[in-house]
Amino acid sequence: MxxxxxxxxxxxxxxxxxxxxxxxxxxxxxxxxxxxxxxxxxxxxxxxxxxxxxxxxxxxxxxxxxxxxxxxxxxxxxxxxxxxxxxxxxxxxxxxxxxxxxxxxxxxxxxxxxxxxxxxxxxxxxxxxxxxxxxxxxxxxxxxxxxxxxxxxxxxxxxxxxxxxxxxxxxxxxxxxxxxxxxxxxxxxxxxxxxxxxxxxxxxxxxxxxxxxxxxxxxxxxxxxxxxxxxxxxxGREVKMVNKGSRVVGTEKLLEVNRLSLRPLDSLKRMLLDDISFHLFRGEILGVFGLMGAGRTELLESVFGLHPSKCVGEISIEQHKIKLRSPEDAINAGIALVPEDRKKDGLVLGLDVKTNISVSVLDQVSYAGILSDKKEVDLAQQYISSLRIKTPSCKEKVKNLSGGNQQKVVLARCLATRPKLLMLDEPTRGVDANAKHEIYKLIFELSEAGLGLIVVSSELPEILAVSDRILVMSEGKITAEFSSHDANEDNILKAAIPKTI
Amino acid sequence: MDISQYRSKLARFQSSIALFVLCLALSILSDKFLTPENGWNILRQTSVNVCISVGMTLVVLTAGIDLSVGAVLALSGAVAAGLLKTGIELPSNDLFVGFTLLGTIVVGLITGSFLGFFNGWVITRFKVPPFVATLAMLTIARGFTMLWTKGYPISGLGPNFAFIGTGWFLGVPVLVWIALIVVVVAVIISNKTAFGRYIYAIGGNESAAKLSGIDIGKVKVLVYTIAGALAAVGGIMVTSRLDSAQPNAGMGYELDSIAAVVIGGTSLSGGRGSIMGTVLGALIIGVLNNGLVLLDVSPFWQQVVKGLVILLAVIIDKVNSKAE
The missing domain is CATH 3.40.50.300 (P-loop containing nucleotide triphosphate hydrolases)
Known part of the structure; x- marks a missing residue:
């Protein structure tokens, strides 16, 4: 043809x-x-x-x-x-x-x-x-x-x-x-x-x-x-499926979410989040699975302070109740979010790599309110090497990087705020198989460093591969919770499919 | 170095090159162009537009626009002139409050800042598009100017006030000093401070900026406030130069200022551009105005030429960014 x-x-x-x-x-x-x-x-x-x-x-x-x-x-x-x-x-x-x-x-x-x-x-x-x-x-x-x-x-x-x-x-x-x-x-x-x-x-x-x-x-x-x-x-070479190895999860509660609900814009529709409670330990990777519209993204956004006026419920970090009115508050409380759509929400594509990495922590790279180019470059270089970001230089525009490397720039920006809790929404969407494994590896490294991680994904193999514990959401509610041993594609999917059609 | 690199080098200096070529052409065409007097003349005339356009650049970098600068300029200038001339009388208490020169200037600047702040507040709090919010402010401020001046110019403000517009300091006109200081401060703010960085980030991708923990509302309100304040600076400059606050001062200045921003290579969709580009843009417009007058071109043709130059600048910019 x-x-x-x-x-x-x-x-x-x-x-x-x-x-x-x-x-x-x-x-x-x-x-x-x-x-x-x-x-x-x-x-x-x-x-x-x-x-x-x-x-x-x-x-x-x-x-x-x-x-x-x-x-x-x-x-x-x-x-x-x-x-x-x-x-x-x-x-x-x-x-x-x-x-x-x-x-x-x-x-x-x-x-x-x-x-x-x-x-x-x-x-x-x-x-x-x-x-x-x-x-x-x-x-x-x-x-x-x-x-x-x-x-x-x-x-x-x-x-x-x-x-x-x-x-x-x-x-x-x-x-x-x-x-x-x-x-x-x-x-x-x-x-x-x-x-x-x-x-x-x-x-x-x-x-x-x-x-x-x-x-x-x-x-x-x-x-x-x-x-x-x-x-x-x-x-062009063998890529093995990730190997979690033996994972040690902390016993200290890092995040506790109690009866979190999110009202929709339109009062007639059902609640976007309906009475959600869960917790996360230090060093734990919590997978959240749900189909389109289950409320996965809304959950992360609410914990990140994006819906202050429509949200009720309690959020505690390290046993301290916190009030989140904006992403700024969330970042100050040690929470970071890698958003689902990195081009739309994650990056300023027309600016360079170092600018994107430092944008949340400009006070760290200034003297008396004046930005220091050297400090900024140092900060960027540190993450370029630790996250293995492939870029010709830290002054390359982000739009010229591949999908996987762009994702790592977002990750670098989040890590620069020194978070205790890192939330990743669809961390491997639109990145190739190799970059995917790189990102999984980073997720494990971060959890070993003591961070608590929440990973939201619509890909079952991904959820199964990275999580220590899995929450399944459907129609704004948590419908099941599995440890990584008990979870399989069948029981997760069963819990994810909405009951009211 | 291959062709594309030459091209991007060329693109970076396109405004400087255009300005240079323009000056070269004019000095050949007219023997009056390349004289010190004419040079200072151009700089003095351009200084007001430079001040306003610096504020406009910051606004445009956040992907906004400010149509009210001309009207804000008029009102701030008129307020300052009115207070200087007559002070405020409070008849009920038989009280008269007189203003010093500095006092009137400060109140004029506060007026402009407040109007700019109001623009920013409306835009961020009620999500009114900047175009509409500042268009409304344009007529509001113009209306207040008419009310305050009752439609008549306020003239005869005294030699001290006139010094700003006509005086010289260290061999340079005061107006040029003011523009220079504004530009230097703005360059530092836009390149070297977190606030400046946030302006670029918001214009480049507002949603990413928000998720990075930037308080979008605060930054935008501040940007519009600065634009208002700089319009007021322009108002003081214009009023002082003419020794008179005209009720229709600054009419159409918003267009000259947007033209300077655009010719200077700042993208109207935000996130890309620079203060220095705008300064060059304002100079190009200033030199063009001056040259056309020297060459005895009819004012009607001047407008046509100015419009064509704006179009040309934007087209060149588009072609370049596509090549990139």
Missing amino acids: LVAEKIGKRFPGVVALDEVSMELLAGKVTAIIGENGAGKSTLMKILSGVYPEYEGRVLYKGTEVKFANPKEAQECGIAIIHQELNLIPDLSIAENIYLGREVTNEFGVLRKRLMREKTQELLDKLKLTVNPDTLVRDLKVGQQQVVEIAKALLTDAEVIIMDEPTSAISDHEVDILFGIIENLRRENKAIVYISHKLDELFRIADRYIVLRDGRVTEAGEMKGIDHDAIINKMV
Whole structure:
């Protein structure tokens, strides 16, 4: 269907792709695997017309094509569904699907009924039972993804590229998505599936292509290759699953949360946090698992003082009750939070590494209110080496770092405040397998140094790998607690699935 | 060094280069341009805009905007002038409070600071967009100026007050000294203090700044207060130079000041830019105004040219940041 020959793409200072050749077959799902920065996104952006300039050539159904922009690629039959969905929240599903290719009558007036009916047909086909007039704003993330797919189908796309489609949706929605992909495969579409989640690839993909440092290192059938072999090819060396070893947990209570509740903005909705009580020992790693909307993030935010006016309950650090009115208070009380979305909430991307690390502790790096460049650089260097942050210098802009290293910069900023309690929300989202293990290692090192850690994750293997104890949340409540010996994927999931549907 | 490095070097000094080229061209085109008198003239004329634009830069760095600076300038200047001239009479107690020169200046500055503080409070407390909040302040302050002056200029403020606007100190006009001090202090604050760092962090990513424990509200209120105070400084300067507080003083100054900020390379979306860039921007506008007058270009064409220069500056900036 689509053949790429010796594709090369250079950016100032880096070779993003180097003579990459690959082939997409009709009726097959091809998985593109690689660490962050391996060149997956660049390759997809070339195929979908985002980057019009590159070396090598692309053959589509046997003829060479060169797209000047994404629209040309779409018209040709290549659709891409980006990780960040490109929908307009205040337009309806039908309006979104027809955006840029509205059907009009001879006077230029929109044929709304026709478009609505066509949209309905598409939605039926994709088994999304909502009205085409629904605003996209009111849809769940998973449903929005289906709308994106409908958009691709409307143009009769033959090649559909999905970039990390499951990064923000629940397991149930993943099942629906896979059903849709199954149907598309039967209709002889060529599908490209990019994901970090290897388990998914084994479920859905027929073939795989592994990219590393801009080159194809391996390609073949999904059958006859296993988990470890793929990871091996991605990183170029053996990566073992983390080994916790024997863990010693302190007996001193570091954090105690008593009857914490969080009111929603809208009084009709259920409580976001409903009567939550738990504790954390010094040196302990507490895993918190929950599905989308279970209240995991809200729990961390409340303990971090982000919702002072909507929150009731008691929080004590080292047996002292504390009142948290702002993140500033929380930081002063020895609490630190690594937020879920590091680009949105964690980092000032346009500023350099040292500035991002020192921003919470500027008084530590000043003399009489005047910042000292030397002290700031020293502080940054200390964390760059202790957290093994890979950066050309501490004056590099954070946006030029890889996902894993950006995450470490956030971690460095938090550690610079010398916290007793470190809370990590989805610490390994969007980082590659290798960086993941680095971060797990750091988590263990920190707990051995006496910190209490709370790790929130939507990935079960992650929770099971790092936690000493696991809390499961569902609909704002804690529904189960397991020690690491008793926990397994089954009992955790059972406790996480909401009872009221 | 490859081309992209040259390019980024060039981009960093684009304002300086533009200013240099502009001066070069004008000194060839007009023999009156490159004289000491004209040089001081330009600096004196630019000094007011520099002061206001320094405050505007801080505001814009937090991803805000302050449209009220011109009106705040007028009200602060008028308050100072009015108090100097007549003091305050409290008829009920038959009391008269007179003001010294320093006293009037202090009250003028307090007026501007308070209006700026009010802007910041409305913006942070009620989450009113800066554009709207300061637009409202623009008409409020202008209205108060009219009420205070009853629509007439307050003139004849005496030689001591006029010294600020027309005097010289150590061979440099006092106005230029004031602008210089404002710039030096602002450069130190923006580069060398935690407060300055917070301004950049908030403009770069407000949510990350908040989670880093920065009190966003406090920083923003302070930034708008500073902008108001510097507008008041401008008000004192203008009033003193004209020896008169005009009710419509500072009309349109907010636009010149935003232009200086933008030409100086500060991003209107916040987080990126510098005080020195703004100073260069203000100088470019000042030299341009002066040169067009010397070349006898009609004032109408001057406006057109100024607008085109602003557009050009922003386009160059966009092209450069894309290349980066």
